[in-house]
Every structure is written in structure tokens, then in C-alpha cells.
Amino acid sequence: MEKNILTGDRPTGRLHIGHYVGSLKRRVELQNKGDYDNFYIEIADAQALTDNYDNPGRVRENVLEVALDYLACGIDPKKVTIFIQSQVPSLCELTFYYMNLVTLARLERNPTIKEELKMRDFSSSIPTGFLTYPISQAADITGFDATIVPVGDDQLPMIEQTREIVRSFNNIYGETLYEPEAVLPDNSSCFRLVGTDGKAKMSKSLNNCIYLSDEPDVIKSKVMGMYTDPNHLKVEDPGRVEGNTVFTYLEVFAKPEHFKKYLEEYQNLDELKDHYRRGGLGDVKIKRFLNDVLQETLEPIRNRRKELASNIESVYKILEEGTKKANNHCERVLKRVKNAMGINYFDDSKFLEMQKEKFEKEN
Ligand code: ATP
Ligand code: MG
Numbered sequence: 004m005e006k007n008i009l010t011g012d013r014p015t016g017r018l019h020i021g022h023y024v025g026s027l028k029r030r031v032e033l034q035n036k037g038d039y040d041n042f043y044i045e046i047a048d049a050q051a052l053t054d055n056y057d058n059p060g061r062v063r064e065n066v067l068e069v070a071l072d073y074l075a076c077g078i079d080p081k082k083v084t085i086f087i088q089s090q091v092p093s094l095c096e097l098t099f100y101y102m103n104l105v106t107l108a109r110l111e112r113n114p115t116i117k118e119e120l121k122m123r124d125f126s127s128s129i130p131t132g133f134l135t136y137p138i139s140q141a142a143d144i145t146g147f148d149a150t151i152v153p154v155g156d157d158q159l160p161m162i163e164q165t166r167e168i169v170r171s172f173n174n175i176y177g178e179t180l181y182e183p184e185a186v187l188p189d190n191s192s193c194f195r196l197v198g199t200d201g202k203a204k205m206s207k208s209l210n211n212c213i214y215l216s217d218e219p220d221v222i223k224s225k226v227m228g229m230y231t232d233p234n235h236l237k238v239e240d241p242g243r244v245e246g247n248t249v250f251t252y253l254e255v256f257a258k259p260e261h262f263k264k265y266l267e268e269y270q271n272l273d274e275l276k277d278h279y280r281r282g283g284l285g286d287v288k289i290k291r292f293l294n295d296v297l298q299e300t301l302e303p304i305r306n307r308r309k310e311l312a313s314n315i316e317s318v319y320k321i322l323e324e325g326t327k328k329a330n331n332h333c334e335r336v337l338k339r340v341k342n343a344m345g346i347n348y349f350d351d352s353k354f355l356e357m358q359k360e361k362f363e364k365e366n
Contacts, residue, residue, distance in 0.1 A: 009149035011045030014065035016207035017214045018072035021196035024255050025155035025188055031077040042083045043147050049089040053132040054123055070318050072215050075308035080321045086329035087322055093333040097142035104171045110134050115160045141165035145180045146333040153186040156194035176343040192255050201230030201248040215304050226294040231286045238285040244276045249289050256296050265295040
């Protein structure tokens, strides 16, 4: 059995630091380890249209932006195939057949869908395409025989849905598809990095993001406006670290060398937290530190992104090539699926022979 990895993002905006820690960093590590046969990254434009059907320009404009974010973070197109979902029509065929294996009630029970429906105010009129996107995601994963899917934890219900479809398909039509496993980030704060508003997951749709491409002054103003502890009013007040977004981000991004460079009086994050809890440590100071850390982390990504953007045609070509390769792979899987289902009339010489026999007997 091949070891294939598939993961992806919706081109609804540029990628943010939640994507970076939740999934992109892991992808680059997996790529560099090289322990796989095929590694695909999907720009999920068709899925993005399920809740942006009335705003196709948004999706179209962000396809190359997302590709730039990948490459800027270190994804190497020689090792990883990046492709555009809508340009791989076999995925739609797979989706169509998998739809028979999933009930409406099962789709409505999906916790991520429930959350997203609330967020998008679809509650009274849900587009069918949106409700069924977990099925199309099962096609994305199985269409490349992927068994490893690096994602943030909001995607776990989708992987579970895929596993159910695989089991159900194999039960009915015979062993054909492979069950995937989700690969989550190591640090649980990265599972679902909170937005700068401290309320919900950082999400392109919620305007609470720090983007990988943000300029230094934008990063600074977002950090300085961030949510901390609402009861920490004066410097001398004791403060809460739990649920304090600045500390969550420090947990994710601050490394020992950052303390040495920008905040020498503390050895590490535990010491900084202790001081904040005791009182006597102001929000401005911790925010300035976080700003230094984020500036240092994001500067090389932003610079690489600008360099790549100066030759956008080469990025376009990478997608074109990648999409060709993805089509070849998915067409092979679709053929296997249709064979298993017996809907391969023109590829199966036995079909005509058996039909001939049947009709001869009848006459
Ligand atoms: P949208 O608001 O359009 O849904 P999004 O910001 O949620 O956009 P997606 O393209 O839906 O981004 O998600 C792509 C991948 O990034 C998924 O694997 C998802 O789990 C992960 N991801 C998204 N947001 C975060 C986050 N805040 N923390 C960790 N991982 C995240
Ligand atoms: Mg999302």
C-alpha cells in the first residue's frame, strides 16, 4: 500500500498564523522527512464556493495567494504536488457515488458543520452543497488513496465522516478504499489557534487574523489591540494567563532564544507567566515581546512571498503541472471505484459477453 498524504485549504483569503501552526509547519516537516510516496496539497476552491457561491471573485482572487503562502512557508513543489480542486473533475464523480452512503441526518449531526452554519447565518436556508461538503472532502482524501491527513482539530469530524464512507463502501462493494488518519499539531494550543479577538478560532471569515503576509506595522497594531485579561486593569493587578490570547500566542511562538534576545530578565515563559499572575507586569510589555517574536517569525516568510510574487507566472505553472498530476492519480482511483461498483460497462469485456449469454438464453 502506498503512503500518501493529502491536505488543503479553502482559497477564501490569504493564510494566517493559525494555518501556519495548525497545519503548514507540519506539512513542511513531513515534506522534509520524505517518508511518503505522494504528497498532495489541494486548493479547495470548489469547497470554498459552497459558502461563497455568490462571491466567486473572492475564491478566484485567492487561489494564487494561497499558493504563494505555501511556497513562502517552505513547501517545495518538487516534493509536493499542489493542485486546484475544481480542475479535477473525477472528484465530483466520487462525491456523487459517496452521497448514496451518507444520510441527511448524519450530515446534520456533524459538529463542525453545526458550528459553521451558526457562524454563516445559514440556519434557515442551508445550501445543499454546503451541507454535503464533508462528502466531497471524503472524495478529496480517498481520490488520492491518502492515509495521512495533517489538519487542525476542527477537521476531525470530516476525517471521521470519510472513515465511515470508506467502511461503508468497502462493505458493500468490496475492499477498494483506505481509511485515513488525521495528524494533529504537537502543541494543543495549535489545534485551533484562537483569533486576536480571543473569542473564536482564528478564521479567514471572522476578521480576527494575523496573516502570514501582514506588513510589520499591521502585525504590531493587531498585537497591541489584542485581547488579554479584562480584569487586569492596572500594572500591579494580578493577571490571568489562562484564556489570555497574548500568552496563548507566546506559548505557540516564543522560543528560549527570543527571551535571550528581547526579554533577558526572564529565562522562559513560565517565569513570565508567574510574574503576570503575581501582578506588576503590564500588558504593554508582554504585547511588545509578542510583537518582537512574531516579527522575527514572519519576516522571512513575508520576504520569500514577495520574491515569489514577483514571478507569479512560475507559481501559476506550478499549479498547472500539479493539477495535471492530480488528475492522473484521481482518474486511476475513480476507475477502481467504478470497477468495484460494476459501472465500468465499456472497460469490462466480460460485461458484453455475459449480457450476450443472458439474452441468448432468453431468446
Ligand atoms: P474559512 O474561514 O474560510 O473556513 P479557515 O481560516 O477556517 O477559513 P480553512 O481553509 O477552512 O481555513 O482551513 C484550512 C486548514 O487549516 C484546516 O486543516 C484547518 O483545520 C486549519 N486551520 C484553520 N484555522 C485554524 C486555526 N485557527 N488553528 C489551527 N488550524 C487551523
Ligand atoms: Mg474553515
